[in-house]
Amino acid sequence: MSSREVVLGIDVGGTTVKGGVVGTDGSTVASGSLASPSAGGAALLASVRDLVADLEAEARAHGCTPVGAGVIVPGIVDESTGRVVYAANLSWEDLDLATELGSSTGLPVAVGHDVRGASLAERRVGGARGLADFVLVTLGTGISCAITTDGTTRVGASGAAGEIGHTTVYPGGETCSCGKRGCLEVYASAGGIARRYRAAGGEPGSSAATVSGRVGSEELAARIWQDATDALALALATLVLLVDPALVLLGGGLSRAGDALVVPTLARLGEELSWRAPPPMRVSPLGAGAGRIGAAILAMDALGKGDLVDRWQTGRTG
Ligand SMILES: [Zn+2]
Structure with missing residues (x-):
């Protein structure tokens, strides 16, 4: 029997990195967060990697298989290539985030903008359905x-x-x-x-x-x-x-x-x-969880599983 498939949704902010393990049915399997290193840059990237590794381990402990990840960040993002062009609050510039995280996780990684990601969640499963x-x-x-x-x-x-x-x-x-x-x-x-x-x-x-x-x-x-x-x-x-x-x-x-x-x-x-x-x-009915949910939806869309998102039930998470 194959294990249950899940995606990771990561919301990278200047003060906190929030993440969740979301089933392809929309259920939240696990979630976690950590404080963003104030220096940003490479230290922040290492923290994001740590959180992703923790969430992957948590997913597997629940008998789930991570199949993709979505990451949203504030700043100027090239969603088509997964590059962060410039994120002043994170001290990230010209960072190939999709490749950086993809190489350490082995997962396909979709990268998006934080507020547009939250907006995507509101439109698909939240207050602007x-x-x-x-x-x-x-x-x-x-x-x-x-x-x-x-x-x-x-x-x-x-x-x-x-x-x-x-x-x-x-x-x-x-x-x-x-x-x-x-x-x-x-x-x-x-x-x-x-x-x-x-x-x-x-x-x-x-x-x-x-x-x-x-x-x-x-x-x-x-x-x-x-x-x-x-x-x-x-x-x-x-x-x-x-x-x-x-x-x-x-x-x-x-x-x-x-x-x-x-x-x-x-x-x-x-x-x-x-x-x-x-x-x-x-x-917003999704509250502070909108970004994390939006990041998970980006991952679902990138995997060609976007049609499953229409059936998700979500509640305010923060
Ligand atoms: Zn101003």
């Missing part, structure tokens, strides 16, 4: 988005589409890590919210979750949070006017705030759009 036009905005340490129009998630001429975090919402505003002023990310990313709250006299060590949790009970938290949802609505208004999505999905760590995020953002978006109704806005 069956939609040809939608946007996924991921709100975490930074802010990025995946724009899907006519069933295609846009890559852009240089592979850099979707950098909504660096669109200007307040000209001449606060300085962004990119060197510009007034970027969306300064006001509405988890890092930006926490930094602005602390700088305005909020409790040292507070996170964005602290701020969202105090909105109803503290004036400063309410002000910083409203700055965030206003900034997000301003950026989304431009996006909605340009591409007319059927749905705005919010993902990333900040989306755990749920209605505290969606309700004020949607209300301000409605005001900004004035002459047209805003599209529905929802929190």
